[in-house]
Amino acid sequence: MRQPRSVRALEDFGRVRLSDNFFMRDFLYSEIAAINGFRNLPDDPDLAIAAGTELCVQLLEPLQERFGRISVRSAYRSPQVNGFGNANKLSCGSNESNFAGHIWDRRNAAGHMGATACIVVNRFIPYYETSGDWEAMAWWVHDHLPYDEMEFFPRYAAFNLAWSEAPERRISSFIPPRRGVLTKPGMHNWQERHDSAYAAMLAALD
Numbered sequence: 001m002r003q004p005r006s007v008r009a010l011e012d013f014g015r016v017r018l019s020d021n022f023f024m025r026d027f028l029y030s031e032i033a034a035i036n037g038f039r040n041l042p043d044d045p046d047l048a049i050a051a052g053t054e055l056c057v058q059l060l061e062p063l064q065e066r067f068g069r070i071s072v073r074s075a076y077r078s079p080q081v082n083g084f085g086n087a088n089k090l091s092c093g094s095n096e097s098n099f100a101g102h103i104w105d106r107r108n109a110a111g112h113m114g115a116t117a118c119i120v121v122n123r124f125i126p127y128y129e130t131s132g133d134w135e136a137m138a139w140w141v142h143d144h145l146p147y148d149e150m151e152f153f154p155r156y157a158a159f160n161l162a163w164s165e166a167p168e169r170r171i172s173s174f175i176p177p178r179r180g181v182l183t184k185p186g187m188h189n190w191q192e193r194h195d196s197a198y199a200a201m202l203a204a205l206d
Helices: 007-014 031-036 045-067 079-087 122-131 135-144 195-205
Strands: 070-074 114-121 149-152 159-164 170-173 180-183
Touching (some): 031 079, 045 135, 114 122, 122 135, 135 149, 135 180
Antiparallel strands (some): 170 180
16 A cells, blocks of 8 residues: 555545554544644555554553543654654654654564554543552553553653554653653563552542
């Protein structure tokens, strides 16, 4: 498949169904692209579809099935969009660090396919805003889903959720007071179960 270059082609691309509840269109909006007039479209649509399908099937669908509707805050970024965001300090990492991350249609330096979406679990917002406990969601995902990386942000406990062919399973956060790495391979809390860490969340949400 070629990069869409007409309204009809873009309609067809946006209607590609990545999983039961998610379509390609759900992941293409970008404020950076909208304000600056960039085309936020992949050069390699087939690779973007393949990576996005795994992200949706492996992570977003089971998360939404358990906790209800997910809102996508930021997902696919073209190299132009991401590069502009990085150069202008708009909360985007370098293009190289986002290959197989937010840039779905590029493999990373190790040759692995991957995809990232920044999401909000809507039903989790009231629990987070009253408790400040973002770690409950992090540990639930860690115990139940084959993620690559999670990175949490203060507003609504939005988080980057990444899928990769070679998952690292690393969690970090920008939410005070516990900024930094929550777990990664080699840490004592990486392999154990964490049921007690999210028991209160599940009781509040169920």
